[in-house]
Amino acid sequence: MAATSRTSAAAASLDPADPVDPVHAVAESLQPQLSLRERKKIKTRTAIRRATYRLIAEQxxxxxxxxxxxxxxxxxPSTVFRYFPTKEDIVLTDEFDPIMLREMRSRPASEPPLESLRHVITEAARLSLVHDREETLQRTRLIAEVPALRARxxxxxxxxxxxxxxxxxxRTxxxxxxxxxxxxxMAVLGALHETTVYWAEHNHEDDLLDLIARTMNTLSEGLTLSTR
Incomplete structure (x- = not known):
């Protein structure tokens, strides 16, 4: 599906090779009214996440x-805990929740909620894969492998x-x-959680956007008989 104009504009302004954190950049593009203080908070959270992933990859x-x-x-350390209550939260937390909610509110009022979520989630995943692929792969792999992360x-x-x-x-x-x-x-978010775990368990060999499409189709159509 076509992206909304605001999301498209934000995505178009980002170069995959740009060292600026993509989630940070998208968040600022979609929410230009952010104060300097909020921008600094995002920058600090980004620095902590980057350091965490680098250390985890090493040791x-x-x-x-x-x-x-x-x-x-x-x-x-107190600053880390101020932004992330637990070590698990550092791995799991990103800036996309407010973007998802904002984009949901921008969808046509007559659009079924599942279709709105399909659009928003697909676009968020696409941006993540284009601009933050390695961190996305590492995050989903850790969720699949570390029990504490699965629980959190x-x-x-x-x-x-x-x-x-x-x-x-x-909307309703x-x-x-x-x-x-x-x-x-919970049905939609739980299904997406299982989708990312499935993706990681299969060594990220599948196309994540295809898996998301299959997930949303299953939620829409129910579980059909296998044709195999």
């Missing part, structure tokens, strides 16, 4: 400590689901606490 997840991350990112990821999915419920309630005229709203949000 493994378990051997990497918050103290080492802080030193590599040139911040204090499910908590993160629940947090994102609560945010998504607000947008879904706005329901209450955010309605069972149907909560089930729908």
């Amino acid at each position: 493994g997840y378990e051997a990497t400590t918050v103290e080492q991350i802080a030193e590599a990112a040139e911040v204090s 990821m499910m908590e993160s999915v629940a947090d994102t689901s609560r945010l998504l419920c607000d947008v879904l309630a706005e 005229g329901r209450e955010r606490v309605d069972l149907e709203v909560r089930v729908f949000a």
Whole structure:
């Protein structure tokens, strides 16, 4: 599907070879009203994440400590914990949640919620693969391999689901606490979590965008009989 004009413009302005953190750049492109303080926060979070992934690549997840991350990112351990409550959060947290919510609100009001999510999630994945592929591969591989990350990821999915419920309630005229709203949000996000784990378990050999399309089709059409 075609990207929205704001997302397309942001993506077009980014060069895959640009050393600027892509999520940082996209976030700023889509949210130009960010204050200097917010931009500095994103820059600090980006530095901490980059240092974490670099250390994990060198010595493994378990051997990497918050103290080492802080030193590599040139911040204090207390600063790391101020931005990320746990080491797991450093690996799992990105800047895309607010972008997803913003883009969902920009979709046509008459568009079915699943189609809106299909568009937004596909575009976010495309941007991630184009501008941040290695970190995306490492993140999904770690989620598949490290039990602590898998457990924390499910908590993160629940947090994102609560945010998504607000947008879904706005679009459907329901209450955010309605069972149907909560089930729908968790169904989509849980399915996407399994999609990324499947992708990592199969050594990232599949096209992630194809897997996302299959996932969204399954949610839309249900589980059909195998033709094999």
